[in-house]
Amino acid sequence: MIRPDSPCVALCSTALGDEVCMGCGRTFFEVANWVCLNETEKEAVWQRLEAHWAAQGLPAPWQK
Numbered sequence: 001m002i003r004p005d006s007p008c009v010a011l012c013s014t015a016l017g018d019e020v021c022m023g024c025g026r027t028f029f030e031v032a033n034w035v036c037l038n039e040t041e042k043e044a045v046w047q048r049l050e051a052h053w054a055a056q057g058l059p060a061p062w063q064k
Helices: 028-036 039-055
Strands: none
């Protein structure tokens, strides 16, 4: 599976004060610091997000 550059799906709710984005599932810290994360850190986020959506029986939003 090819991933986009970012998990963002342009439905960000962290800008509205949510600690976890309702669009992609990242935390406020992950959204705010995505461009500063190294590849290992990003991979950990990707893996957590993919597991999060799979546990709900849903495809990840960026896979739709």
